[in-house]
Every structure is written in structure tokens, then in C-alpha cells.
Amino acid sequence: MRKIGRDDIDATAPLAYPLHDVNGRCVLEAGSVPAANANWPRWLNGGLYVDVGLLWRQAPCGARQCVQHAIVRLTELKQAPVENSRAFADEMTAIAALVSEAWRRDSDVMTATVMLCRDGDQAARQAVYTACVALRVLCCMDMPEAHGASVLAAALSLHLEQPLPARPLGRLGALLPRAGVDGVSGLRRRGVRDPVWLDTVRQAKRILNEDDQPLRLRDKQLSDEAQLIALADLLCASLDETGSRQAGASRAVLRDVLIEHGAHVDIRIASSLIRALGVYPVGTVVQLARGEIGVVSDLSEQLDAPWVCSLFGELGAPLAEPVLRDTRQGGNAIRESLSAMELPSPVNMAIIWGEEAADYRMPSGLLHGERQSV
Structure with missing residues (x-):
């Protein structure tokens, strides 16, 4: 299942596909109009999901x-x-x-x-x-x-x-x-x-x-x-x-x-x-000597000192803008590698690597209007 955003739905139009809550329970059938249901705001705030199989049509x-x-x-x-x-x-x-x-x-x-x-x-x-x-x-x-x-x-x-x-x-x-x-x-x-x-x-x-x-x-x-x-x-x-x-x-x-x-x-x-x-493959989550937490974004000619895109400050707060760090420089040296599960929030790969790293987006018309053919 894939979580949908507010911009994916026209709440006044009939749904082309059913929507599910966080527990996987179908709360809105295909053909129903979200705005006509009194529970719509609560369901949307709690998270709504569409069958991820629909995304592989693209x-x-x-x-x-x-x-x-x-x-x-x-x-x-x-x-x-x-x-x-x-x-x-x-x-x-x-x-x-x-x-x-x-x-x-x-x-x-x-x-x-x-x-x-x-x-x-x-x-x-x-x-x-x-x-x-x-x-x-x-x-x-x-x-x-x-x-x-x-x-x-x-x-x-x-x-x-x-x-x-x-x-x-x-x-x-x-x-x-x-x-x-x-x-x-x-x-x-x-x-x-x-x-x-x-x-x-x-x-x-x-x-x-x-x-x-x-x-x-x-x-x-x-x-x-x-x-x-x-x-x-x-x-x-x-x-x-x-x-x-x-x-x-x-x-x-x-x-x-x-x-x-x-x-x-x-x-x-x-x-x-x-x-x-490299010693730290691209995509490895690391903490730098300066305390920042980021992701290895590219290798350098020094295999144990890659380029790192810093995303979070020492206290875990997101940086205003990602910062590219050269870990060959002392203050930017890698202190340790971390599990991705230890990040304060998931990594948006597209911020680091651009459109080639973009996840599947909800296609226009998928949640309302006519069904798309397989």
C-alpha cells in the first residue's frame, strides 16, 4: 500500500479506486465521493492508502x-x-x-x-x-x-x-x-x-x-x-x-x-x-565528526572518504538546506556509519540525486475520473 497526499485527490469527484486506512481497512469504495462522507477529514488526517499495485501501471x-x-x-x-x-x-x-x-x-x-x-x-x-x-x-x-x-x-x-x-x-x-x-x-x-x-x-x-x-x-x-x-x-x-x-x-x-x-x-x-x-557505499547513512548526520552521495578518489550530503544537525533537527561535505577534510571526517532506521525522518532521495531517484508518484486521474487501462 502507498500513502496518498491531499493533492492526489479531488474530494468532490467519484473515486476510481478504493482507499484504505492505516490498518488496511477499506474506508472508501470505488465510485464514492470523499467529501460526501462525514469521516473524510478524519480519515485523511490519519492517513489514506491506495493499492501499490496500481503504481506499476506506469x-x-x-x-x-x-x-x-x-x-x-x-x-x-x-x-x-x-x-x-x-x-x-x-x-x-x-x-x-x-x-x-x-x-x-x-x-x-x-x-x-x-x-x-x-x-x-x-x-x-x-x-x-x-x-x-x-x-x-x-x-x-x-x-x-x-x-x-x-x-x-x-x-x-x-x-x-x-x-x-x-x-x-x-x-x-x-x-x-x-x-x-x-x-x-x-x-x-x-x-x-x-x-x-x-x-x-x-x-x-x-x-x-x-x-x-x-x-x-x-x-x-x-x-x-x-x-x-x-x-x-x-x-x-x-x-x-x-x-x-x-x-x-x-x-x-x-x-x-x-x-x-x-x-x-x-x-x-x-x-x-x-x-x-568504496568503504562507505553510496547511500550509507553516516555521522560526521562535526555531529551532522547525512548520506553518502558520491565516492571520491579516496575510498574511505566519500562525499556526504548532510541532512540533519547534531541534535537531529533537519538542516534548512542539504549541505555537501568533503569527508577528506578533518572537520568533515566520518565518525561512524548508522542504520537508516536511526534517521529522524526518511531520506528523500530526490533531494540528493534528483529525478533519477524519484519514487513513483500518483498518476493524474488515478484516484478520480476514469480507470486507466492495464
Whole structure:
């Protein structure tokens, strides 16, 4: 469900779609006139919501929306019957193309979406975010585009099948689903024949399912792509602070993942990850030495000293205007990284990165007038 604003509604016109209160209860049916109901002011003040599915009728028009759209489409694809295998590979390729489009439009916005946004189905979000991280690293590794498409599809389908009971892994406490013997039987049933896609999933599953052993990412039989996908999955699992995968104890997620597993990672993969994401990835919430709280908005040539857009003062009050800080300067140095949940209010990404970071808006006419066709 998505909250609507006062400007989204003509209270004197019949609604095209039902509206719900904060508890999900339908309070205004389609066709009703809001102003004609005595409870209208109270409901509006308390918050009214429209089915978020209506928003996906719009084509994505920014990097953030490409990622959001990919999550919704993957959620729908996961729910499709296995028998509908003919279009599965094509649809998965199309979802991977949305991730690539997000990268092409604005790679920083794509990464910030991974760090800041927790909308949609948790499992689908996990898969799409893993693909986003993998793509950013793949571009640093100069992997051929055709090969990269197969790797993105592997990231998106890594946990496609219903997982068996999860188990904790290492100090991070991330809960990783146990897979089948090779992790690709479900993909084969859905008609996948791409050898790079299948081999990457099989090997990444093997990495993530090591029993009572450290991650053996230096095994020469494991491809760079499988190592990268497994590491990206661990990173995104530790970022997610809701659902079955719990966040790591430390807030410096990327640093924790590499400290925990770096000794077992091929040095080329680890260095590519750091080079692509930096020590503080774009979208990381940080507090500066001067007390301000902001969000990493861009990397600098010094990987542990990015540019930060300060949004809140030392006491948590919003700044009159966002201020760009160069953390290479002493007074602007990063004191610590924080969870986005610790912010006084949610981040308006469009203020930092512009229209490419804009969320879906309520389309004109969606809540009143004629219904839009699908």
C-alpha cells in the first residue's frame, strides 16, 4: 500500500479506486465521493492508502523506479506456475535488463536504493539488490556484456526455489537458505539452458551451503562470477533489517563482510568489490565528526572518504538546506556509519540525486475520473 497526499485527490469527484486506512481497512469504495462522507477529514488526517499495485501501471522513468519495477516483476515471476516455463528465461532476462537500465541511468542512485529502500517482497528485493551489487562490481571487472547478463540472471534466481530451514552463518548472523543438491533443478524445470547462468547458480549455492566450514571462495573450481554472487548475497542479506535475514551487529556492513570472509575471498574479487562500492557505499547513512548526520552521495578518489550530503544537525533537527561535505577534510571526517532506521525522518532521495531517484508518484486521474487501462 502507498500513502496518498491531499493533492492526489479531488474530494468532490467519484473515486476510481478504493482507499484504505492505516490498518488496511477499506474506508472508501470505488465510485464514492470523499467529501460526501462525514469521516473524510478524519480519515485523511490519519492517513489514506491506495493499492501499490496500481503504481506499476506506469513505466519506470528513473534509476530508482527501474529497481522498484524489477522487484515487482520478480515477485510476480516467482509466483507463476513452474509449468509456464516457456517465457521464464525471457522474463528473467527482461528483469536483468531493468537492473542494467538502472545502472545506465545512474549507478549511484541504483546503489543508494539498495542501501536505503526496503519496499516490496523481501525475497525478491534481496535477489534484485544482489544483482545490483554484482553489476556494479562486474563493470569494474570489465566483464563482457553478454556474459554479464547471464550472471545477473543467476543473481536474480539464486534463491528462486522455496528455501528449506535456514541456518546462521558466522558472526554476521545472516540466515542463508539451504538449497537442493545443486540448486539448479528448479531452473531446468523452468526451461533455463544457459550454461553460465546454471553453473554460476550451482557454484554460488555450493559456497553458501558449506557445512561448518569457512567460505571456501578460493577454490579454483569456483568461478569469479560465483564468488561475486555469493559475496554480494551475503552483503545484501546483512543489509536487510527486516524479515528472516537479520542484520549484522555492526553497522559498517561492507567492512564486516570483508573482515568476516576476506581471508577466504580471491583478492581480485575483494579488491573489485571495494573499488566498486568504496568503504562507505553510496547511500550509507553516516555521522560526521562535526555531529551532522547525512548520506553518502558520491565516492571520491579516496575510498574511505566519500562525499556526504548532510541532512540533519547534531541534535537531529533537519538542516534548512542539504549541505555537501568533503569527508577528506578533518572537520568533515566520518565518525561512524548508522542504520537508516536511526534517521529522524526518511531520506528523500530526490533531494540528493534528483529525478533519477524519484519514487513513483500518483498518476493524474488515478484516484478520480476514469480507470486507466492495464
